[in-house]
Amino acid sequence: MVDADTVTRLRVVIGRLARELNATATGEGLTPTQASVLGLVTGRGPLGMAELAGLEGLNPTMLSRVVGRLDELELVQRRPDPADLRVVRVEVTPAGRRVHQRIRTLRTRAVSLCLERLPDEAARTLLDALPALEALVDELKVTKPDHDQPGVRRRG
Structure with a gap:
């Protein structure tokens, strides 16, 4: 397969790309996490807090703070939930939709x-790599490191 140094380079460059793109949300006064949550709610919402926490990979306390701030800003x-009044669903507001669209446009x-x-040639190579990068994202969603055994990965 691929040597560890090359995989490390790929991981590092993906992280750097994400940080650079996340920085564009700061023009809207949002943290990268707030912008990400707003994007999820805009694209998939309304969402329950538990579902949103799972999608975003945040613990419930942190998510509650993020959603609270977005609510204060009147973005969500x-x-x-009409089916279960104990459940809270988060939905985007018209202002939140506009902010999300501006962030998408900037990015x-x-x-x-x-x-x-x-x-x-470099631009074409990147664009040609899109299907492979999308497949990598899908695999990262289902492949979790097994913390009990270093170097062993499990699916699910």
Whole structure:
């Protein structure tokens, strides 16, 4: 397969790309986590808090703080689930939808400008790699490290 140094380089570059893209949300006054939660709620909402915590990979306390802040900013609202009034669902507001769209536009513009400045061959290679990168994301969602056995990975 691939040597550990190459895999490390891939992991590092993906992390750096994510940080650079996340920085674009700061223009809207949101943290990267707040922007991510807003994006999930906009794209998939309304969502229950437990489902949102699982999708975002946040513990319930942290998620409650993030949603609370987004609610204060009137970007999302919490509503009781009509099927189970004990459950709170989070949905995007019109203002939240507009902020999310601005963040998406900024991120798309930033990537477009960078692609335009790259040599044609490098830009084409990146675009051709999209299916493989999407498959990698899908695998990362289902493959979890087994903390009991170093170096062993399990699915699920």
